[in-house]
Amino acid sequence: MRNDTIPQLQAPLTINWAINNSCNFACSHCYSREDTHEELPRDVLYACLEKVARAGVFSVNFGGGEPLLHPQLLEIAAFASGLGLRVSMNSNGWLLDGEKAVALKAAGFTKVGISIDSHIADVHDTFRGVAGSHARALAALGHLQSVGIATSISTVICRINSTTIDELVEMALRHGAGQLNFHNFKCSGLGLANKDDLDLTPDEWKEFYRHALVVKKSVKGLDVSLDDPIIALLGERDAGSLVKGSVCGKLSLNIKANGDMTPCGFIPIVIGNIVRDDLRQVWKDSAVLEKMRNKQPTGKCSGCSKYEDCLGGCTARALALTGDMNSPDPHCWGDDEPSR
């Protein structure tokens, strides 16, 4: 009665929706800093949310930019949750005090992720370009928990934090976060410009994931999430995932502040616009999504025994660094002999 794989879904399960691109921070790995600053008027956004709910989407995760800088965030979220959509958000936490937490709860937010790059305040503050931001991010977690909103910490793994897994876990436990998301470094936007300073070598990724997987299995009371398909190379898959390779374009879709739809936040290919296009149609007919769902092994992937699970790793990263979605993930530490 339960199937191990899913057919092609008629609509995404989740939409990552960048409702604005304004930000009060200046992070070195930001992928959206150079994105459009055009934002949809509230009523147009409402119509788009109705469209998304009608298509059968389960949840909307607001991002940006910094969503709390959007003057109508609360109304928009309340409207979305009124349509039956589950509403969550990613924030840097700076503007999230006790009063705002109460308002977020009233607007229907069920979960909020706070971005924290290091367990060391100075390192985080320098990386984000704002003194005091670490303390406020941690305080935001407390405010959210006190009103009953589930919390997670989002950490983009890069050179400043890749060897501090234990410390990050300890920080997450101490501050009561339910989940710690280790996001793989994507090489998009400023992440690409700063790649040489921030990205790890394939061998360093291997070491990171080896350790992270051990911690993930042993830590209690915290869900450590690793969203990188190349962990298949260590014989692992994220439990609960029904799709192989990247989830982008298979379970989730990204919408930008001006309504443009892209497969994920890190692939800058516009496949439609939610204002004028039919979501289910784009989801079904987009040639770009089709290509992402039917990747073909090239180079060392061709002979790799993990291809079936890994599907060449992160499509966004392959595309950003090689121009070809089908290229092996540049983070892959698998050897170059196509005969494993």
Add this chain to the structure above:
Amino acid sequence: MPTIHRNPNVMWREEDDALAEAGDALARGEDAGEIGTAVLFSGGTMLSVNYLGMEIWKLCDNRTVDGIVAELLEQFEVEEDVLRTDVRAFLDELAVKGFIVYAE
């Protein structure tokens, strides 16, 4: 006997194309068990279920296992004992994942 209740936090939807495909297969007298016709999603866990699984899921509304089996026997031509075993196994899996709760 405990009654069975869906966890209200679980989001679920039927997939129209897959449902039509399963309907066609059943009409031809073929097995549609491999066709996932619906998805259930909660707290990062997703399940794909087939036509029969979805019918069971829809019946998890304050019924007992016997009540669910009795309903299904009206819809499907299957051995009662086999069905009961399958229904129990499926419900237990849903309960372990927190998708349903048993209430006395």
